[in-house]
Amino acid sequence: MRHIRLFAAALAAATFATPGIADDSGHNGPLNVRADSHAPIGVMADHMHKRGEWMFSYRFMTMNMQGNLKGSSSISPDTIVTTEPNRFFGMPGMPPTLRIVPLEMTMDMHMLGMMYAPSDSLTLMVMANYLDNSMQHVTYAGGMGTDELGNFKTGTSGWGDSSVSGLVRLFDSGPTKLHAIIGVSLPTGSTEERARILAPTGMTPVVRVPYPMQLSSGTYDPILGLSYSGNSESLGWGAQWRGTFRTTKNDDDYQLGDQHRVNAWLSYLFRPELSASARLEYFRRDNISGLDPMIMGPVQTADPDRQAVRRLDAAIGLNYAASGTLYGWRIGIEYVLAVDQELDGPQLETDDQLIIGLQKSF
Numbered sequence: 015m016r017h018i019r020l021f022a023a024a025l026a027a028a029t030f031a032t033p034g035i036a037d038d039s040g041h042n043g044p045l046n047v048r049a050d051s052h053a054p055i056g057v058m059a060d061h062m063h064k065r066g067e068w069m070f071s072y073r074f075m076t077m078n079m080q081g082n083l084k085g086s087s088s089i090s091p092d093t094i095v096t097t098e099p100n101r102f103f104g105m106p107g108m109p110p111t112l113r114i115v116p117l118e119m120t121m122d123m124h125m126l127g128m129m130y131a132p133s134d135s136l137t138l139m140v141m142a143n144y145l146d147n148s149m150q151h152v153t154y155a156g157g158m159g160t161d162e163l164g165n166f167k168t169g170t171s172g173w174g175d176s177s178v179s180g181l182v183r184l185f186d187s188g189p190t191k192l193h194a195i196i197g198v199s200l201p202t203g204s205t206e207e208r209a210r211i212l213a214p215t216g217m218t219p220v221v222r223v224p225y226p227m228q229l230s231s232g233t234y235d236p237i238l239g240l241s242y243s244g245n246s247e248s249l250g251w252g253a254q255w256r257g258t259f260r261t262t263k264n265d266d267d268y269q270l271g272d273q274h275r276v277n278a279w280l281s282y283l284f285r286p287e288l289s290a291s292a293r294l295e296y297f298r299r300d301n302i303s304g305l306d307p308m309i310m311g312p313v314q315t316a317d318p319d320r321q322a323v324r325r326l327d328a329a330i331g332l333n334y335a336a337s338g339t340l341y342g343w344r345i346g347i348e349y350v351l352a353v354d355q356e357l358d359g360p361q362l363e364t365d366d367q368l369i370i371g372l373q374k375s376f
């Protein structure tokens with residue numbers, strides 16, 4: 015919940031900072047700026063550009079996960095290590111139940127984006143991510159019982175998957191717009207990250223880390239979507255679906271589950287430069303098929319069938335689009351709270367996310 019304070023500070027800063035430029039229509043005129051012409055900052059590929067226009071963007075996202083859920087009920091580490099079966103049981107040294115439990119995870123993502131419109135009906139978009147993951151665990155001693163052996167933390171960081179997409183105009187009446195998203199996700203990150211762990215035997219080997227800590231899918235995956243937006247004088251709205259489809263196994267013999275995001279948002283324009291938004295996102299990710307033979311252990315994250323997520327998030331945010339001499343610059347912030355989730359578990363529960371983004375078009 016540390017994100018709430020940051021968000022409140024940004025809200026206060028925006029509220030106090032904007033009156034000074036309220037009447038600054040600049041050289042471009044006040045009608046050229048409309049903060050809500052972009053979706054809330056957590057939505058990607060939401061807008062198109064005019065022919066010849068470029069945009070560069072940077073987003074920072076941080077996600078907090080804490081505690082475990084099975085389905086939508088919380089499950090304690092003691093219960094996990096005494097009742098949850100270990101799929102690797104029967105292999106040398108493998109206990110019948112899970113013995114290592116993730117307690118919390120932080121995922122930080124730096125996203126770089128570039129957009130360019132060769133025509134009014136096509137905008138090209140390239141995105142790259144740099145990831146920084148850390149996960150805290152508890153290890154239980156031996157093959158049974160509830161004696162804790164100790165804690166350990168693993169961390170991975172590096173470039174994740176990139177994407178190249180085309181946004182294709184399907185409809186534009188001025189106030190309402192619709193476009194298709196057609197792209198491909200590129201395996202520009204590593205699927206073979208390693209870290210030191212604490213095993214139930216007390217040994218501390220360096221092993222290939224489980225799936226949630228890897229940086230990439232390892233596959234070329236089609237991305238498809240539809241994005242709609244509209245506005246009236248002071249209200250804006252929109253909806254988007256975006257899916258990533260995994261079609262082949264990677265070099266490590268597995269494929270991540272398909273992923274879908276469905277978004278709906280409403281915004282209110284206080285003045286041309288400033289809008290506030292409320293957004294709902296439904297996120298769905300399927301289980302992994304196949305299995306990396308190098309990822310094995312009495313821990314839920316190593317199990318391909320304990321990866322699926324169905325989650326509803328609610329977000330509030332602000333968009334600010336500069337006018338006058340800073341015309342072309344935008345800043346957006348969003349605080350995202352997970353309100354409901356169902357996990358093929360045990361699996362770490364998502365708490366909240368904070369997203370801050372800076373955009374410059376010219």
Ligand SMILES: [Cu+2]
Binds near residue numbers: 063069375
């Ligand atoms: Cu753009």
